[in-house]
Amino acid sequence: MSSENQTIDKIADPKRSFIEEARRAQIIDCAIDVIAEQGFAQASLSQIAKRAGISAGVISYHFAGKDDLIREVAAHVFTKGAAFIGPRVNGQPAAPDALRAFIVASVDYVAARPAYTRAIMNIIRAGRGETGQPRYDAALEAPRRDGFQQILRWGQDTGEFRAFDVAIMARTIIEAVDAVPPQLAVQPDLDMAAYGQELATLFDLATRAAPPQPSAE
Amino acid sequence: MSSENQTIDKIADPKRSFIEEARRAQIIDCAIDVIAEQGFAQASLSQIAKRAGISAGVISYHFAGKDDLIREVAAHVFTKGAAFIGPRVNGQPAAPDALRAFIVASVDYVAARPAYTRAIMNIIRAGRGETGQPRYDAALEAPRRDGFQQILRWGQDTGEFRAFDVAIMARTIIEAVDAVPPQLAVQPDLDMAAYGQELATLFDLATRAAPPQPSAE
Amino acid sequence: MSSENQTIDKIADPKRSFIEEARRAQIIDCAIDVIAEQGFAQASLSQIAKRAGISAGVISYHFAGKDDLIREVAAHVFTKGAAFIGPRVNGQPAAPDALRAFIVASVDYVAARPAYTRAIMNIIRAGRGETGQPRYDAALEAPRRDGFQQILRWGQDTGEFRAFDVAIMARTIIEAVDAVPPQLAVQPDLDMAAYGQELATLFDLATRAAPPQPSAE
Amino acid sequence: MSSENQTIDKIADPKRSFIEEARRAQIIDCAIDVIAEQGFAQASLSQIAKRAGISAGVISYHFAGKDDLIREVAAHVFTKGAAFIGPRVNGQPAAPDALRAFIVASVDYVAARPAYTRAIMNIIRAGRGETGQPRYDAALEAPRRDGFQQILRWGQDTGEFRAFDVAIMARTIIEAVDAVPPQLAVQPDLDMAAYGQELATLFDLATRAAPPQPSAE
DNA sequence: TATGAATGAGTATTCATTCAT
DNA sequence: CATGAATGAATACTCATTCAT
Numbered sequence: 079m080s081s082e083n084q085t086i087d088k089i090a091d092p093k094r095s096f097i098e099e100a101r102r103a104q105i106i107d108c109a110i111d112v113i114a115e116q117g118f119a120q121a122s123l124s125q126i127a128k129r130a131g132i133s134a135g136v137i138s139y140h141f142a143g144k145d146d147l148i149r150e151v152a153a154h155v156f157t158k159g160a161a162f163i164g165p166r167v168n169g170q171p172a173a174p175d176a177l178r179a180f181i182v183a184s185v186d187y188v189a190a191r192p193a194y195t196r197a198i199m200n201i202i203r204a205g206r207g208e209t210g211q212p213r214y215d216a217a218l219e220a221p222r223r224d225g226f227q228q229i230l231r232w233g234q235d236t237g238e239f240r241a242f243d244v245a246i247m248a249r250t251i252i253e254a255v256d257a258v259p260p261q262l263a264v265q266p267d268l269d270m271a272a273y274g275q276e277l278a279t280l281f282d283l284a285t286r287a288a289p290p291q292p293s294a295e
Numbered sequence: 296m297s298s299e300n301q302t303i304d305k306i307a308d309p310k311r312s313f314i315e316e317a318r319r320a321q322i323i324d325c326a327i328d329v330i331a332e333q334g335f336a337q338a339s340l341s342q343i344a345k346r347a348g349i350s351a352g353v354i355s356y357h358f359a360g361k362d363d364l365i366r367e368v369a370a371h372v373f374t375k376g377a378a379f380i381g382p383r384v385n386g387q388p389a390a391p392d393a394l395r396a397f398i399v400a401s402v403d404y405v406a407a408r409p410a411y412t413r414a415i416m417n418i419i420r421a422g423r424g425e426t427g428q429p430r431y432d433a434a435l436e437a438p439r440r441d442g443f444q445q446i447l448r449w450g451q452d453t454g455e456f457r458a459f460d461v462a463i464m465a466r467t468i469i470e471a472v473d474a475v476p477p478q479l480a481v482q483p484d485l486d487m488a489a490y491g492q493e494l495a496t497l498f499d500l501a502t503r504a505a506p507p508q509p510s511a512e
Numbered sequence: 513m514s515s516e517n518q519t520i521d522k523i524a525d526p527k528r529s530f531i532e533e534a535r536r537a538q539i540i541d542c543a544i545d546v547i548a549e550q551g552f553a554q555a556s557l558s559q560i561a562k563r564a565g566i567s568a569g570v571i572s573y574h575f576a577g578k579d580d581l582i583r584e585v586a587a588h589v590f591t592k593g594a595a596f597i598g599p600r601v602n603g604q605p606a607a608p609d610a611l612r613a614f615i616v617a618s619v620d621y622v623a624a625r626p627a628y629t630r631a632i633m634n635i636i637r638a639g640r641g642e643t644g645q646p647r648y649d650a651a652l653e654a655p656r657r658d659g660f661q662q663i664l665r666w667g668q669d670t671g672e673f674r675a676f677d678v679a680i681m682a683r684t685i686i687e688a689v690d691a692v693p694p695q696l697a698v699q700p701d702l703d704m705a706a707y708g709q710e711l712a713t714l715f716d717l718a719t720r721a722a723p724p725q726p727s728a729e
Numbered sequence: 730m731s732s733e734n735q736t737i738d739k740i741a742d743p744k745r746s747f748i749e750e751a752r753r754a755q756i757i758d759c760a761i762d763v764i765a766e767q768g769f770a771q772a773s774l775s776q777i778a779k780r781a782g783i784s785a786g787v788i789s790y791h792f793a794g795k796d797d798l799i800r801e802v803a804a805h806v807f808t809k810g811a812a813f814i815g816p817r818v819n820g821q822p823a824a825p826d827a828l829r830a831f832i833v834a835s836v837d838y839v840a841a842r843p844a845y846t847r848a849i850m851n852i853i854r855a856g857r858g859e860t861g862q863p864r865y866d867a868a869l870e871a872p873r874r875d876g877f878q879q880i881l882r883w884g885q886d887t888g889e890f891r892a893f894d895v896a897i898m899a900r901t902i903i904e905a906v907d908a909v910p911p912q913l914a915v916q917p918d919l920d921m922a923a924y925g926q927e928l929a930t931l932f933d934l935a936t937r938a939a940p941p942q943p944s945a946e
Numbered sequence: 947t948a949t950g951a952a953t954g955a956g957t958a959t960t961c962a963t964t965c966a967t
Numbered sequence: 968c969a970t971g972a973a974t975g976a977a978t979a980c981t982c983a984t985t986c987a988t
Contacts, residue, residue: 097947119336119421122982133949138984140947203420204336246493249478253470261466276463284501314972340958350974355959357972531951553770553855557979567953572980574951637854638770680927683912687904695900710897718935748968773961784970789963791968 102140102150104130109151114196118204123147145213148201152214155191155198160221162187167225173233177285178278180229184255185274188262195259202256223248233285240287251281319357319367321347326368331413331480335421340364362430365418369431372408372415377438379404384442390450394502395495397446401472402491405479412476419473443468450502457504468498536574536584538564543585548630548697552638557581579647582635586648589625589632594655596621601659607667611719612712614663618689619708622696629693636690660685667719674721685715753791753801755781760802765847769855774798796864799852803865806842806849811872813838818876824884828936829929831880835906836925839913846910853907877902884936891938902932 094102108130113121123144127134141147166183170176188195201213226248233239254277262268311319325347330338340361344351358364383400387393405412418430443465450456471494479485528536542564547555557578561568575581600617604610622629635647660682667673688711696702745753759781764772774795778785792798817834821827839846852864877899884890905928913919 101947123984124982134983135950135985136948139949144983204334242497243489243493246490247497249474250467250471250494250497253474254467257466257470272460273463276460277467280459280464280467280501283503284497286500312971318972339956341956352959352961352975353973356974361958529950535951551855556977558977569954569980569982570952573953578979676931677923677927680924681931683908684901684905684928684931687908688901691900691904706894707897710894711901714893714898714901714935717937718931720934752968774963775961785962786964786971787969795962 098140101136105132105137105140105147106151106154109147110155110193110197113151113200114193118200148213149215152198152201153218155194156218156221158191158194159184159187162190163222164225167229173229173236173238174282174286176229177226177233178282180226181251181255181278181281182274185258185270185277188255188258189270192259192262196263199256199259223252226251230285237287239285242285247281247285251277254281315357318353322349322354322357322364323368323371326364327372327410327414330368330417331410335417365430366432369415369418369435372411373431373435373438375408375411376404376415379407380439384446390446390453390455391499391503393446394443394450395499397443398468398472398495398498399491402475402487402494405472405475406487409476409479412473413480416473416476440465440469447502454504456502459502464498464502468494471498532574535570539566539571539574539581540585540588543581544589544627544631547585547634548627552634582647583649586632586635586652589628590648590652590655592625592628593621593632596624597656601663607663607670607672608716608720610663611660611667612716614660615685615689615712615715616708619692619704619711622689622692623704626693626696629690630697633690633693657682657686664719671721673719676719681715681719685711688715749791752787756783756788756791756798757802757805760798761806761844761848764802764851765844769851799864800866803849803852804869806845807869807872809842809845810838813841814873815876818880824880824887824889825933825937827880828877828884829933831877832902832906832929832932833925836909836921836928839906839909840921843910843913846907847914850907850910874899874903881936888938890936893936898932898936902928905932 105126109121109126112126112129116125123134123137126147127137130136137144137147141150163180163183167176167180170179198214204213227244230239230242230244230247234241234244258270258273262270322343326338326343329343329346333342340351340354343364344354347353354361354364358367380397380400384393384397387396419436421430444461447456447459447461447464451458451461475487475490479487539560543555543560546560546563550559557568557571560581561571564570571578571581575584597614597617601610601614604613636653638647661678664673664676664678664681668675668678692704692707696704756777760772760777763777763780767776774785774788777798778788781787788795788798792801814831814834818827818831821830849865855864878895881890881893881895881898885892885895909921909924913921
């Protein structure tokens with residue numbers, strides 16, 4: 079409840095002091111803004127520090143390194159996304175409803191937090207770091223992917239969805255949703271509600287089992 | 296014919312010597328490999344030169360600058376892609392066939408040239424450069440997007456496709472196709488033929504007009 | 513008072529810390545030495561840093577760029593020169609006295625600060641940078657030129673000076689003074705006091721109005 | 730006579746073929762233009778070669794190095810200058826006439842060959858090269874300096890000139906003349922004839938012995 | 947804790963010069 | 968003789984990181 083309002087509650091290390099957490103939260107927020115606005119490549123620690131009004135060394139003090147900061151940013155955004163989308167999906171009566179709710183909520187999240195979604199897209203698409211490892215914890219993406227896959231299997235089990243490849247379908251849906259933030263950046267007056275409905279309908283048709291033939295007989 | 300198989304024939308400037316063209320082609324090839332394997336941000340001129348076994352200055356000698364090199368890489372990949380995909384789409388009798396052919400051919404191109412498609416994805420998704428301009432000629436992307444959109448409108452005109460938003464549908468298809476290269480990199484044994492068919496079926500269902508109700512009688 | 517003797521007080525930005533100012537002053541001093549000894553073209557940031565015993569990046573840290581450093585060097589030298597020469601010119605009773613004082617003080621300044629004057633000559637004569645703009649603030653040169661021109665016009669108004677072209681005369685005087693630093697570099701035992709008097713006499717004769725003819729008869 | 734028309738006759742090495750000499754002359758001419766127009770620092774071998782319509786390697790082939798080329802350029806310009814000025818000075822009846830003729834001819838040379846004089850000024854003022862040696866043969870400057878000094882001593886011997894320091898006076902005159910090319914570049918409509926007369930008068934007054942006092946008595 | 951000065955490796959690019967063709 | 972491809976060192980500048988204060 080009240081923890082909902084704290085910035086980085088879920089991932090906070092209990093050993094960290096209040097002031098330490100505040101600084102980390104501030105830095106993460108500023109990093110999100112800079113990455114969203116200027117792109118990942120231009121988001122140097124200096125830029126982020128300048129935005130936060132602090133010295134660049136402070137970031138190195140509070141985070142193990144730039145990679146660590148980026149991972150925290152990704153974790154923050156994914157966590158917030160799950161908190162936004164989850165409640166709107168849970169409790170749906172049937173798989174098709176859940177799928178539509180998931181897609182619409184995902185697009186709504188882009189509208190609600192454009193900087194968050196822009197930032198995470200920029201991070202993901204910047205690819206792997208110098209060490210060859212991804213810049214974010216792959217496990218963070220899992221909940222969303224697994225969420226879509228669960229809904230898809232649910233619908234297949236009930237016969238409402240046809241027999242598609244669940245992994246490919248889930249991936250395609252995610253990509254469709256993730257394409258929205260950069261479009262919104264280019265075209266800020268984009269009708270997000272319509273976009274969400276369009277995608278929901280698109281994937282509803284793509285997943286639905288054929289209606290039982292009225293048959294001939 | 297045989298010239299069709301040469302690497303950079305179509306875009307070759309006739310004023311350039313054979314040896315110059317060979318070097319340029321080699322550098323472009325190495326740049327593609329490095330960008331595909333290590334990502335755009337890590338693809339410094341030094342890295343590309345090292346891969347080619349040449350001095351970094353050679354690249355500056357043959358290209359006006361890094362931007363120029365990247366543009367040439369993008370042009371090369373897009374041109375090759377168009378040459379690969381175009382013939383398999385043209386001549387299809389109806390819009391749904393053309394759409395399926397386009398999607399399958401696009402996925403096949405990923406299988407045929409995984410480094411090319413990985414590289415171009417990395418370039419596109421690296422976003423805009425320091426000057427704010429895209430790193431490649433935006434006109435290069437247009438044919439593919441326009442191609443999809445033309446097919447989609449064609450099908451809507453004939454009544455085979457339902458009344459969806461063409462821009463959103465085209466964008467979603469392109470994103471679905473563009474998601475393939477990074478997946479292939481992670482999972483090299485991916486069954487690309489099956490992937491192509493799966494996507495084709497997905498978007499066939501998503502685009503098709505409802506069959507005329509057998510109605511009452 | 514005592515602050516008069518500090519190196520860069522007048523142009524110091526109050527926001528800069530003591531240590532920052534010290535570093536900047538040290539770098540400016542080293543830049544002056546290197547430019548004076550090795551010439552402008554050879555005065556790379558690396559050379560200057562080596563002379564200062566610091567890493568080259570430190571200069572980029574303290575100055576916005578090489579241009580900025582050069583401008584600061586020029587400002588420093590011109591400011592110091594004005595402080596040296598100005599008091600010896602002001603308060604002279606008549607134009608010929610002021611002109612002599614100005615010339616002698618200018619040459620004395622060369623003797624007092626040979627590196628300063630060599631450096632500024634090298635900067636001025638290195639001409640314009642790649643962008644076509646002068647490497648220093650043109651306004652810095654103006655006081656000296658205007659000072660000479662004012663004295664010359666003053667003397668013409670009082671009839672003590674003949675009717676020469678003020679611009680050409682001022683320019684010639686300045687060139688004569690500016691020729692001294694390189695000569696001193698080549699010939700370190702040059703008698704500067706004599707040089708100053710010689711130039712002063714030269715331009716006194718060149719500027720003086722003809723004495724009223726005793727006429728009569 | 731005919732040798733007047735050849736470009737680099739006086740300094741030509743007899744072992745060089747005609748075609749070799751022609752190439753050298755062409756390169757020297759282009760180097761003069763580039764140095765005059767773009768400044769010494771911007772005058773790379775590539776720029777000079779481009780102006781000449783040849784490959785940069787050709788210059789390295791015909792000259793021992795860039796320093797050698799610059800020395801040849803300086804020699805060419807000084808030689809041409811001597812040929813222009815010398816005849817107008819020789820044969821003057823008295824030292825004051827010779828001095829005036831020398832100054833006027835020097836300024837006329839600037840007007841006649843602005844590129845030559847701009848180039849040589851840029852070379853001289855670019856200072857010393859990487860090796861610490863001057864970029865031109867100091868002996869080349871000697872004739873002009875010696876010429877002025879001879880005239881000055883001549884006038885002192887005849888009593889027409891006062892007892893000034895010959896070296897300083899010669900140096901000052903030379904600097905006054907050398908200040909003209911950059912001014913002309915900035916202000917192309919400069920009245921060169923007037924400028925020459927102004928300087929001639931200036932130094933006439935500066936050098937003249939006081940007229941014998943009509944005495945009292 | 948925070949600062950900001952400093953480092954050293956890294957970036958793209960330019961340039962004089964060499965050399966096989 | 969001329970070319971143009973290649974080199975390797977040098978250029979200014981950026982950046983993540985460290986550390987004394």
